[in-house]
Amino acid sequence: MKIAIYGLGYVGSTAAACLASEGHSIIGVDISEKKVRDTNAGVSAIKEPGLDELLGAAVAAGLLRCVTDGADHVRDCDMAIVCVGTPSGADGSHNMGYIAEVSRQIAASVDQGRSRPLTVVYRSTIRPGTIEELIRPIYQMTLGEKAGVIELVYNPEFLREATAINDYFHPPKIVVGTHDAQPNARMDELHKNLDARVFCTNYRVSEITKFVDNTFHALKVGFANEIGRVCVQLGIDVATMHEIFISDTKLNISANYFRPGGAFGGSCLPKDVRALQYIAADVGAEARLVDALLRSNDAHKHFLFEQVTGSAKAGASVLMLGLAFKRYSDDLRESPKVDMARKLLNAGYTLSIYDPDIEPDHLVGQNLGYTFLHLPTLPHLLVSADHVAATRYDLVLDMSGMAKDLTLDCEQFFDLNALQ
Ligand SMILES: NC(=O)c1ccc[n+]([C@@H]2O[C@H](COP(=O)([O-])OP(=O)(O)OC[C@H]3O[C@@H](n4cnc5c(N)ncnc54)[C@H](O)[C@@H]3O)[C@@H](O)[C@H]2O)c1
Known part of the structure; x- marks a missing residue:
């Protein structure tokens, strides 16, 4: 294919070199005259192992040429790949100025007589x-009725600097966002030599992918360092702790x-998170992520309550399936389902609960104490499977994956095991 690549930074110059090495004909576009000059001389403007060699070979083979203005070149391209920067704006959001400007430039470069599609692929985050x-x-405004020749694709980049070339050819996954979530022939062609699972999805799912990944990487580093700090302060060998932790690929x-x-809930997670918070503060390890966990969990409980009650008036009949912190257990201690039940009762809903593993007369010790304090009317709320089958409810909330085993009649059904 003939491909224009906009932005010759880490992402764009790696893509230019790698795609040229596969035989594509590349026009690199960057507003930086220095980057254009260096790249045309086969010298990478950025430091990236192996990139100089690939760029030099691409230029020598006549498969890579760079310019500061792509207008004359996009006309006969099959594809344009946008890799311009999206740095942080003053308020923390991405500055979309470069993306908007390049989109306007590409749109303005499209020949009014063009009927062949131009696939414009966005790789920036x-x-x-x-x-x-x-x-x-922007394409619709600039091209009017001709905007139909533009095939917009979002294709996030997962390479890491310093191993960019290897990551380019061996990505952890390929994500292709299109208007109809269906594969795109030119993207198939672009990725045909890459051995990775391909996800074809809609724009929004593809756009969120990179945020989820990067935030999770940051979370892992932050968590590892908090635990590391606690270990250091307690004189615990960090390397051994780490080795044991990562050896567990089951949980x-x-x-x-x-x-x-x-x-999350139950008799262990909240209790032990709380205790680690205490230990970290006690030894001066400042575990801010750990500190935030229970508040995050409380926010989630409230979010779920608002989701399920959004369209239901007070007084509506609600059936909850499951009350113990997990199925096949009768442990109610710190079960988030007990919190949901309490919120529903306080808000005036008529609540019934089905959980075949709970027999109020059999609850003992702390479990009984917790239940008595948080849901004193539990014996009156519990109903049998026969009662469920014979009753029509306004809302049914499946908290434990039990719905498939029951006969249900309801106005609205929520599976709270998986957010929709
Ligand atoms: N660096 C990475 O490892 C990495 C990995 C994956 C995704 N990303 C994302 O990819 C995008 C690019 O990242 P980067 O690190 O390559 O950025 P970069 O800053 O190194 O390069 C961006 C390039 O775009 C050029 N540019 C700006 N406006 C332009 C225009 N109108 N026309 C042509 N070129 C223009 C700049 O001159 C610059 O050379 C960002 O959204 C980033 O978040 C980066």
Whole structure:
């Protein structure tokens, strides 16, 4: 393909060199005269291992040429890839000025007689909604009825500086956002030599991907350092702690505990998080992320309550499926479902609860004490499967994945195990 790449920074120059090495013909566009001059001389404007060699080979083969103004070159391109910067603005949001300006330039360069599609691929990190609310309107405004020749794609970049070339050819995944969430033939062509799982999705999902990844990486580093600080202050060997932690690929370094859904609770997590908060403060380790966990969990409980009651009037009949902190247990201590039940009762809903593992007469010790304090009317709220089958409810909230085993009749159903 003939491809114009806008922005010859870390992302753009790596893409230019790697795509040229695969035989694509590349026009690099950057407003920096120095970057254009250096790249045309086969010298990378950025420091990246292996990039000089690839750029030099691409220039020598006549597959890479750089310019400061792409207007004359986009006309006969199949694709334009936008890799301009999206630095932080004064208020913390991304500054979208470069993205908007390049979009306007590309749109203005499209020949009015063009009927062949131009695929414009955005690789810069942009906030969800940017393609639909900023970029597409720029093409529509500039091109009017001709805007149909532009195929907009969002394709986030996952490379890491210092290993950029290897990451380019071996990405952890490929995400392609299109208007109909369907594959795009030119993107298939672009990625045909890459061995990675491809996700074709809509614009917004593709746009959020990079934020989720980067924030999670930051979270991991922050968490590791907080735990490291606590260990140092307590004289605990950090390397051994780390080795044991990462060896657990069943529960720790795994897909467990990642699905957005219910809040955490039970007899261990809140108690032990609280105690670690205490220990960290006690030894002067300042664990700000750990400090935020219980508040984050409380915010989530409230969010779920508002989600499910948003359209229901006080007095509506609500059936909760599950009350113990998890299914097949009768442990109610710090169960987020008890909080939901309490919020529903306080807000005036008529509440019934189905949980076959809970028999109020069998609750003992702390479990009984917790239940008595937080849900004193529990025996009157519990209903049987037969009662559920014979009753129509305004709302049913499945908190424990029990709905599939029951006959339900309701106006609205919420599966709180997975956010929708
Ligand atoms: N650096 C990384 O490791 C990395 C990885 C993945 C994603 N990203 C994202 O990719 C985007 C680019 O990152 P980067 O590190 O390559 O940025 P960068 O600042 O190194 O490069 C951006 C380039 O765009 C050029 N530019 C600005 N306006 C232009 C215009 N109108 N026309 C042509 N060129 C123009 C600049 O001169 C600059 O050379 C950002 O959104 C970033 O968040 C970066």
